[in-house]
Amino acid sequence: MVVTSYQPHWVEEFTRIAKHIRDLVGPAAIRIDHIGSTAVPGLGAKDVIDIQITVSDLDAADGLTNALRTAGFRHGTMLEYDLFHRKSETDPELRKLYMREPEGERRAHIHIRERGRFNQRYALLFRDYLRSAGDVRAEYELLKRRASQLFPDSIDGYLSLKDPVLHIIYEAASLWAEKVGWSPGEDYV
Numbered sequence: 676m677v678v679t680s681y682q683p684h685w686v687e688e689f690t691r692i693a694k695h696i697r698d699l700v701g702p703a704a705i706r707i708d709h710i711g712s713t714a715v716p717g718l719g720a721k722d723v724i725d726i727q728i729t730v731s732d733l734d735a736a737d738g739l740t741n742a743l744r745t746a747g748f749r750h751g752t753m754l755e756y757d758l759f760h761r762k763s764e765t766d767p768e769l770r771k772l773y774m775r776e777p778e779g780e781r782r783a784h785i786h787i788r789e790r791g792r793f794n795q796r797y798a799l800l801f802r803d804y805l806r807s808a809g810d811v812r813a814e815y816e817l818l819k820r821r822a823s824q825l826f827p828d829s830i831d832g833y834l835s836l837k838d839p840v841l842h843i844i845y846e847a848a849s850l851w852a853e854k855v856g857w858s859p860g861e862d863y864v
Contacts, residue, residue, distance in 0.1 A: 676833055678719045678816070678823045685713040689724050692776075692783055693864035696728065699746050703739040705729045705790055706863040710798040712819070715805045719816045724783040727798050733770055733789045740772060740787070747777030748785065757794045760842050768793035797845065799859040804848035807855075811844060 689709040696707055711725030712718045730736045733754070744750065756769040771794060772787035788795040805812045818840055826832030851857065 676721060676823045676827055676830065678820045679722050680719050681715075681717050682713075682722070683716075685709075685720075685724060688781055689714070689726065690864065692724060692781065693726060695746075696726070696743065696785075697864050699742045700728070700739045703730065703736070703742075705731060706859075708799060708802075708859075708863045710786070710802050711784075712805075714802050715812060717809070718805060718812050719820065722782065724781065725798075726783055726785045727795065728785060728787045729790050729795055730787060731790055733772060733787070736772060736787060740774065743774055743785070747780075749775040749777065757797075758838070759793070759797070760839075762793070766793075770794075796859065800848050800852055800857065801841070801845060803857060803860070804844070804851050807851070808847075811847065815840065815844065 686709065693707045693709070697704065706729045708714075708727045708729070709724070710727045711723075712720030713722075713724055728739070730739060740750070750773070755771060755773055756764055756766070757771060758764065759769060762769055770789065770792070774785040774787070776783040776785075786794075786798070788798070805815065819837060822833045822836040825836070
């Protein structure tokens, strides 16, 4: 596992993939957002574009996932749950669908989440907070780099160091959101 310095072309790669997805799924996607570390200017990341597709109802997302599958996007699993401390592993607030890029294309993880759920808001809040908090962003990158050095071949080891820090950063991000009156902006396709 390698953490790469921030690459400005990640934004263009997201935009290209997101527009392709938008053409495939149309209004079934309420919004398509660039999330994760590659969405934060100045933050080093694994070279994977994370994309969040927001839908109104995961149980009615078959049309969207079928369109993606027909275009070659691969299913990771049918339905899964994000993990977050103090929430049950099957909490409806953490439900999502997950897909991957078509074989041989630019690596991308596609998280399909329901509008207004905890995990949908979390991804946007985390991204926006790190965009605004340079000191936190720098320390988070340092942690990711050290975790990747300690566990170069173990995603589980890497995540064992990173995940607790995500929870701490989320608490700070929540306070920041209240202070500045944050809401998910218009930064989507």
